[in-house]
Amino acid sequence: MNKRLKDLREALHLTQQEFADKLKIKRGTIANYEIGRNIPIDAVISLICKEFNVNEDWLRTGNGGPENMFIPEDMTYIHNVGKLGNEKNEFKKFYLNTMMSLSDDFWDYLYDEFKKFSDKKGE
Secondary structure (H helix, E strand, C coil), X not given: XXXXXXXXXXXXXXXXXXXXXXXXXXXXXXXXXXXXXXXXXXXXXXXXXXXXXXXXXXXHHCCCCHHHCECHHHHHHHHHHHHHCCCCCHHHHHHHHHHHCCCHHHHHHHHHHHHHHHXXXXX
């Protein structure tokens, strides 16, 4: 599992510190997982899978190879979130994190408003 954890982190373009910060654990813990000194407990594995939309079977066993690292429908989202970890522009980070925290109701409202705007442009 240690190699898959490192492969995952690198696929997300995150440093060990950034990966650890997103999971709210220590960087040294991630380092120990990656070198195989420790194995993550089930709760940490579940947290990693939830936070980064990782295929748990792949993480635990390697089944399917690296192309099955993520749950497919969210691959683009995960890739972009990973790139955000290396983003130097603080406003972009703030803006995107704020947008991602909006409720589904607000997204539905926003979608409806954009549709109205788009429909009016064609008139």
